Amino acid sequence: MLTVDRVRWGIGTLIAGGLLVNFADRTVISVAGSQLSDEFGMDVSQLGWVLGAFSWSYCLAQLPAGVLVDRIGVRWLNGVAVVLWGLASLLTATAGGLGLIIATRLLLGVAEGPFMLSASKATASWFPTAERGRATALFDGATKLSNVIGLPVLALVIGKWGWRAGFLFTGVTSLLFAVVWWRCYWDPAEHPGLDNAGRADLTARGARGHDRAGTAAVRTVLRSRRLWAMTLGFACYGYTINVLLTWMPQFFQRQFGARVVDSGLYSTAPWIAAALAEFTLGGWLVDRLVSAGRDPMKVRRAVLFGGLAVGASVGFAGTAESTLAAMGWMTLSLSGLAVAAPVAWSLPGLLAPTGSVGTASGLMNVANAVATAGGVVLTGWLAKVTGSFGTPFVFAVGVLGAGILLYWPVFTVRRHGVPRSASPGAGKRAPEEGSQICA
Template structure:
């Protein structure tokens, strides 16, 4: 079946297929929520940790960035490991490690153990996104992947909405240790859910959890074959890195990641510097902005995009229209640096955050559309590696521009330039969203 089009599914037959795949989407979404709560807790606890350990802002910056060192560097190998071993076991080990990292953070009595705990957290959480992308590719037909990805990625945005007040309550009422104990407990809860409830489609079918009808619908809709054979890890990575489509997708997704990190790390600071709001009030405005983003992501990138794909069968055209339109909308963040009213700034930032959120399901669902059979994890690892390596620079570049100019306007303009480059990557560089041919099979040497 061609990647460019799929057969439309009549509305009247949807109820016959079963809902197991949506239970899987819910499990992936809860995992992403816990995943990002693990990242919010440190930012909220930062002032108390600095007081407790009597460390400088520069030392705290090392602690804050330690997670990304291991997380970003492991994206390339972890994707190939997922393709070889499978989503289920890799995530079991990963979630266990990030639970251990949370409890180790709570028990840390000094800077050294805290840094080690954050490095371990990066190792544990490294498989989460590539594994989820591969799981969605195996569990969902092409015309439902937008909604499935919205459930998954929208949960990370909800962590921004709910995580800040929860962590703030725990830190202010008890201590900063309580925030990490909370995430450790929720991590163990997710580990139990994942361990007992997640299966691949074929395993779920064999256990009787998944009906034959739903399984056939998933496969007929273009789901990835979970039994596809891959070549050696390095060969697969090298092959995909030489493909133009890989770089079109990776750089396009990196533009979103850069802009997202700018808002994630600098939004409270921008509101305080530009409008003089305190932490509590700034947190309220931040919640509004991310809540708008979550709603837009689910309604537009999820339901609307999937129905459009199902009705027309145009996988490439629909995703490209959604991507270009959403990234153009995300350029609204540039306007926030030039307004005098905080209400108008929130409007511009809400539109921009919504545009970014809408672009994620359209962009990340392309991974399973263009990756060769059996290489979705490898492709996801490459895309997430490139995106995070570029995204890591976002807080630094933004801080340099603000220090140099004394304003966020220039930083937001630079973010707009990055987003414009992302539009070009998604359109001109990526090209048609069709599956890349698999790597050629290596023939054994005569001596072998």
């Protein structure tokens, strides 16, 4: 039998690999946007609608996907979903009209809907609470690394062979990953490399293990004020980071006249810094402080709020006078948002009732997807009206400020409404598993 450590970090690496592929599939259209605009005669506002098509169907898929992952499990739902999103990319590569491109982006949104929710649930199932920060940073950090690796590669492919080659590349990669997923992912209760002692060890240290939904899971989540605060706060984070994810290559192309290949390279440096910041501060540092006996929720609150505040530096990027200055502000903003991300994604696994991590994650990502879809379209419209990205980026600063206010009740309300600071032993290490904390 394999050791518990090797098994769970192998699972974590597999999930991270899936998200590398997942985000490459959804961002390829950002790199290809200029060629699409030229071929189909779109202005920047119309391109915003095409870029946002993915987000609308992704949004509608979130809550149903969350319920399904709680009921049928991570392995089967993701296994089918990966095949579908690979086919969606291949269909985009063969599309002969703008309507078909929008249709395939809508299909991609539905197919990719379950994966982040499954990542959150799998992390809660496989990882002890004292390792949740690093595990969450591993899978969410992969979304940043996807841009580090994917943007320059896709820019080179599209620059040399055209936009259809970019979608063909991501579609084939997705289908290859589907084979790996079916061979390698299992829930803790079914993994052939884990014995009963290993499963017992995971459970004893706070992993949720075989966590399937009860009949009241959805109702319980929807009635939780704390989970709603978490959901709306996450929407504000998601608005900003997904505006940057979607529009950054176009920002460099349109604001500074960068070529397609160059825009991919300019967009890479901020994502490298973001990935490093997420792994070291949002992951390792959080786990280190929690393991040292610091109050877990106070640690997470400080990291989340600090990250969102630093993310507000995006407001300076839109008015930067040079490509280098814009890259610098983008790097600072994305690094702050990346530090906040592991905390935000770990909250469903810490706070959701038993059997409802997927549902709580789905609710959170519904709000994220709505904010993202609206933000992508609004950014394109504001850029067209004002002639630059300054106004839409400043608007994103206000959204992040609202996010800090919305997140506040998540960290100040404890069971039965008692503030954590007033609870006995507030300065000592508190239990992480918050499955009953649903005020």
